[in-house]
Amino acid sequence: MGESVYFYIHIPYCYKKCPYCSFVSYEKKLSTVSDYFKALQNEISSFETDKTVETIYFGGGTPSLVNVEQIDKIINLIYKKFKVIKLPEITIETNPVDAKYKFLKSIKSIGINRISLGVQSFIDRKLRTLGRIHNAKISSESIKNALNVGFDNISVDLIYGLKETPSEIEYEINSANQFDIRHISTYMLSVEKKTAFYEMVKNGKIEISKEDEVADAYIYIAELLKNRGFEHYEISNFAKKDFESRHNNAYWLGYDYRGFGVSASSFVNGERFSNTDAIEDYIKLIKNKKSTIKHRENLSNLKSMKESFVLLMRLAKGVDINLFNKKYKTDVERVYKDELEHFIKLGFIKKENGKISLNGEQSMVVSNSILSDFV
Amino acid sequence: MDTKHIRNFSIIAHIDHGKSTIADRIIENTGGLSKREMKEQVLDSLDVERKHGITVKAQTVRIEYTHNNEKYYLNMIDTPGHVDFGYEVSRSLSACEGCLLVVDATQGVEAQTIANAYLAIEHNLEIIPVINKIDLPSADIEKTKHEIEDAIGIDTSSALKVSAKQNIGIDTILEAIVKRIPYPKGNDTARLKALVVDSWYDNYRGVVFAVRIFEGSLKRGDKIKIMSNGKVFEVEELGVYTPKQKIIEKLDVGSVGYVIANVKNIKDALIGDTITLENNPSEEAFEGFKKPKPFVYAGIYPTDTDKYEDLKEALGKLQLNDASLTIEPEKSDSLGFGFRCGFLGVLSMNITKERIEDEFNLDVVATSPSVVYRIEKTNSEVIDIYNPSLLPEPQKISGIYEPFVIVEIITPSEFVGNILRLLQDKRGNQKNMTYISQDRVLIKYSIPLSEVITDFYDKLKSLSKGYASFDYNFEGFKKSDLTKLVVMINSKEVDSFSMIVPKEKAYRMARDVLKTLKKYIPKQLFEVRLQAKINGKIIAKEQIGALRKDVLAKCYGGDITRKRKLLEKQKKGKKRMKQIGSVAVSKEAFIKLIEANNS
Numbered sequence: 020m021g022e023s024v025y026f027y028i029h030i031p032y033c034y035k036k037c038p039y040c041s042f043v044s045y046e047k048k049l050s051t052v053s054d055y056f057k058a059l060q061n062e063i064s065s066f067e068t069d070k071t072v073e074t075i076y077f078g079g080g081t082p083s084l085v086n087v088e089q090i091d092k093i094i095n096l097i098y099k100k101f102k103v104i105k106l107p108e109i110t111i112e113t114n115p116v117d118a119k120y121k122f123l124k125s126i127k128s129i130g131i132n133r134i135s136l137g138v139q140s141f142i143d144r145k146l147r148t149l150g151r152i153h154n155a156k157i158s159s160e161s162i163k164n165a166l167n168v169g170f171d172n173i174s175v176d177l178i179y180g181l182k183e184t185p186s187e188i189e190y191e192i193n194s195a196n197q198f199d200i201r202h203i204s205t206y207m208l209s210v211e212k213k214t215a216f217y218e219m220v221k222n223g224k225i226e227i228s229k230e231d232e233v234a235d236a237y238i239y240i241a242e243l244l245k246n247r248g249f250e251h252y253e254i255s256n257f258a259k260k261d262f263e264s265r266h267n268n269a270y271w272l273g274y275d276y277r278g279f280g281v282s283a284s285s286f287v288n289g290e291r292f293s294n295t296d297a298i299e300d301y302i303k304l305i306k307n308k309k310s311t312i313k314h315r316e317n318l319s320n321l322k323s324m325k326e327s328f329v330l331l332m333r334l335a336k337g338v339d340i341n342l343f344n345k346k347y348k349t350d351v352e353r354v355y356k357d358e359l360e361h362f363i364k365l366g367f368i369k370k371e372n373g374k375i376s377l378n379g380e381q382s383m384v385v386s387n388s389i390l391s392d393f394v
Numbered sequence: 395m396d397t398k399h400i401r402n403f404s405i406i407a408h409i410d411h412g413k414s415t416i417a418d419r420i421i422e423n424t425g426g427l428s429k430r431e432m433k434e435q436v437l438d439s440l441d442v443e444r445k446h447g448i449t450v451k452a453q454t455v456r457i458e459y460t461h462n463n464e465k466y467y468l469n470m471i472d473t474p475g476h477v478d479f480g481y482e483v484s485r486s487l488s489a490c491e492g493c494l495l496v497v498d499a500t501q502g503v504e505a506q507t508i509a510n511a512y513l514a515i516e517h518n519l520e521i522i523p524v525i526n527k528i529d530l531p532s533a534d535i536e537k538t539k540h541e542i543e544d545a546i547g548i549d550t551s552s553a554l555k556v557s558a559k560q561n562i563g564i565d566t567i568l569e570a571i572v573k574r575i576p577y578p579k580g581n582d583t584a585r586l587k588a589l590v591v592d593s594w595y596d597n598y599r600g601v602v603f604a605v606r607i608f609e610g611s612l613k614r615g616d617k618i619k620i621m622s623n624g625k626v627f628e629v630e631e632l633g634v635y636t637p638k639q640k641i642i643e644k645l646d647v648g649s650v651g652y653v654i655a656n657v658k659n660i661k662d663a664l665i666g667d668t669i670t671l672e673n674n675p676s677e678e679a680f681e682g683f684k685k686p687k688p689f690v691y692a693g694i695y696p697t698d699t700d701k702y703e704d705l706k707e708a709l710g711k712l713q714l715n716d717a718s719l720t721i722e723p724e725k726s727d728s729l730g731f732g733f734r735c736g737f738l739g740v741l742s743m744n745i746t747k748e749r750i751e752d753e754f755n756l757d758v759v760a761t762s763p764s765v766v767y768r769i770e771k772t773n774s775e776v777i778d779i780y781n782p783s784l785l786p787e788p789q790k791i792s793g794i795y796e797p798f799v800i801v802e803i804i805t806p807s808e809f810v811g812n813i814l815r816l817l818q819d820k821r822g823n824q825k826n827m828t829y830i831s832q833d834r835v836l837i838k839y840s841i842p843l844s845e846v847i848t849d850f851y852d853k854l855k856s857l858s859k860g861y862a863s864f865d866y867n868f869e870g871f872k873k874s875d876l877t878k879l880v881v882m883i884n885s886k887e888v889d890s891f892s893m894i895v896p897k898e899k900a901y902r903m904a905r906d907v908l909k910t911l912k913k914y915i916p917k918q919l920f921e922v923r924l925q926a927k928i929n930g931k932i933i934a935k936e937q938i939g940a941l942r943k944d945v946l947a948k949c950y951g952g953d954i955t956r957k958r959k960l961l962e963k964q965k966k967g968k969k970r971m972k973q974i975g976s977v978a979v980s981k982e983a984f985i986k987l988i989e990a991n992n993s
Contacts, residue, residue: 207945231943233942237943254945269952270954278952284952285952293953293955314955326958361976365920365976383945384943385919385941385943385944387944387946388919391962394961
């Protein structure tokens with residue numbers, strides 16, 4: 020797939036920073052929006068490639084809070100400057116409070132064909148604890164609206180790890196599944212240092228699930244979704260047939276992707292690089308026609324082979340031995356002889372039909388302990 | 395110089411009573427070094443100490459001192475200051491005619507003061523009591539004098555009162571050395587008889603050794619013979635430290651200096667050995683020479699099993715400078731190939747381990763230290779074992795003997811109760827208890843060495859709020875009621891966790907050991923069962939549940955680098971673990987086990 024490239028556009032603005040969020044986003048810098056979009060356009064314009072753009076993904080932050088015209092300009096620029104495939108996947112992450120009929124209509128009109136709703140939960144208790152600005156009713160309505168506007172590729176984010184009972188988990192899944200959605204991403208709440216949540220948990224203001232409870236929830240969610248026709252295609256992603264996220268798959272499959280905007284990461288021609296984390300720096304650097312790249316990394320063949328193995332293993336279908344050996348001119352079963360023997364014996368990795376993969380949810384939920392032997 | 399103008403002395407003191415400050419003042423006041431040089435000298439030696447740990451012991455220093463218009467050479471022979479080095483102290487003292495017994499006037503007599511003073515008495519030395527730190531407000535000179543008289547039994551009417559820090563009374567010390575310490579006897583023309591008082595390995599010159607000439611004299615080019623093994627070497631260089639190194643042509647009878655003679659192995663110039671001339675040898679060697687004998691043994695293994703050869707090389711290099719370090723290759727079922735090493739004491743063990751890690755950059759695991767056990771078998775064969783896992787089957791044993799030591803503890807009387815309880819718990823037998831002053835007590839116990847080598851000192855310090863001091867001496871092997879405690883991980887015996895324990899404590903120790911292991915074995919992908927048994931009977935159990943969750947859910951905007959780095963970090967963490975079968979054990983487990991053992 021050397022001819023394709025996948026675009027990510029980072030929109031670092033939020034109404035209100037979620038107390039558990041450790042990503043780069045700003046709630047009080049809306050005054051910089053127009054400068055930021057100018058900078059984004061500059062960065063996009065100065066990128067040269069003859070590869071075909073497969074997907075465009077607007078992520079954040081909260082991309083839905085900026086003016087649709089700004090998004091439109093970016094899409095137009097991309098169409099003008101690059102070859103774009105006939106049916107690209109163009110996704111925007113949307114806060115449920117923004118998912119009103121009018122907004123959805125206009126983003127559909129500018130060519131966005133996939134919507135990722137940051138629903139997180141259908142339970143008010145959880146939404147409050149998470150500090151979200153929407154309630155359960157808005158969660159449901161946002162999906163309804165998107166369907167009404169005619170989106171047929173809707174993804175919903177769900178979060179868990181807040182002491183849910185099994186029936187609460189079932190309620191979350193059923194609440195999402197009552198609608199004709201095609202994709203669900205489920206995330207364990209992870210409490211990162213330097214977030215407000217970290218302090219709250221430490222001070223006992225919030226109770227989060229214990230290791231065993233989270234693991235049980237993970238396995239239970241997968242069971243419920245699989246019973247409802249979703250395929251568990253990646254550690255934290257579920258999709259109906261043919262609705263896997265093309266964009267996210269590019270990360271795992273090792274395709275070229277280019278991230279634009281503050282803190283965005285790219286992987287182009289075997290090189291990984293990422294932009295500065297500070298929005299002011301980003302804008303200033305672009306203005307001064309300087310590079311925004313803060314980290315750059317060229318991997319040796321061996322390292323990129325190992326990295327690729329670990330990334331592919333996140334997918335349920337795992338590593339296709341023949342394809343992998345051909346791509347990296349290697350013998351993967353020899354390179355990882357001891358590791359594979361060890362984990363196959365323990366039942367955490369399986370090898371069937373020429374593929375090596377994690378052996379089901381029991382194994383996915385401890386994947387770090389397994390995959391860290393392969394990097 | 396004739397022997398009438400030579401004095402040989404040591405300074406003995408409890409740790410921190412001011413021995414090195416007094417030594418520095420003596421050098422400074424006699425002009426051996428200027429103030430500026432003094433500072434450099436001190437810094438230098440600190441650097442060396444830091445770099446070489448305990449093996450570089452302060453050298454012998456020759457001081458020039460003029461008294462009543464006559465020039466004297468005062469040879470100061472330093473003694474190591476840790477309880478593990480009793481033998482070295484005794485050799486240093488036997489090279490002297492007298493010593494300064496330094497006692498801190500704010501602390502009084504401590505355990506090491508007594509142990510060292512007894513050694514000095516044994517060697518018939520003239521003892522000059524020196525009461526130091528008299529400038530401090532809490533100094534109690536009279537009480538200190540009483541303690542010296544009561545605990546050691548020497549007259550203190552002519553004790554010197556000094557403050558090394560304030561440079562008060564240093565001149566009285568120098569004068570007393572000349573007036574009170576006898577000059578060395580000996581005949582310059584007799585057959586050479588010199589005592590090795592110290593030796594160390596120099597990377598450029600090979601082994602350097604300090605000697606005291608008792609009979610005859612030694613000059614450059616002489617062929618010397620090491621009396622313990624008959625080996626012959628040619629003297630390349632002779633000299634003294636003033637403390638600057640000064641090369642001289644000849645060492646006369648009664649004097650002290652260093653010798654370089656192309657000796658490559660430190661075992662050819664052991665402390666306490668006798669040196670004579672090849673062509674005109676002395677008839678007999680000095681009494682009391684002992685090859686250094688390790689008291690404490692532990693297995694040292696590379697964490698990464700591929701590093702065995704590197705570890706071997708590192709230990710070999712350390713052995714150059716540490717005559718007491720013994721190394722035997724051994725294989726453990728759980729840890730692979732490594733070495734059973736013998737050390738003078740736990741201090742030497744820890745220093746050796748640190749040096750391997752710091753100087754040779756090798757990650758190692760040390761098993762719980764153990765003593766030598768003497769096993770009497772039913773077929774009346776007697777064997778010594780250095781590794782608890784090698785204890786024969788119980789039905790083949792008719793008796794197990796373990797080394798005992800005599801510990802001497804001095805403590806303020808209010809802590810006596812605590813300390814006696816500790817000593818009882820450590821299977822001690824009281825030998826003696828006396829008040830050395832109104833509120834300070836000298837306690838003598840016979841206790842198994844195995845009880846001393848772990849946390850005894852720490853416990854003693856905490857039970858006495860830091861006031862108790864202690865010293866110990868080897869007593870001999872005694873029969874004890876011991877058994878082997880075997881630890882199993884997932885039903886497999888782990889030989890490196892085996893330990894020999896007193897039967898009366900076996901249950902408690904088994905529980906402690908498993909609790910410790912549980913704490914330091916991270917959750918694995920499968921359940922881990924820990925068991926402890928004695929004589930085939932399980933006496934304690936613990937269980938470590940399987941790891942349930944370890945996953946990176948979100949990968950935002952393709953930040954693969956961060957993800958990979960997290961996994962790489964995790965991998966690195968795993969590498970620092972020791973793999974025992976399929977179970978990864980944190981290296982801390984081995985260290986903490988040492989603490990749990992004997993607690």
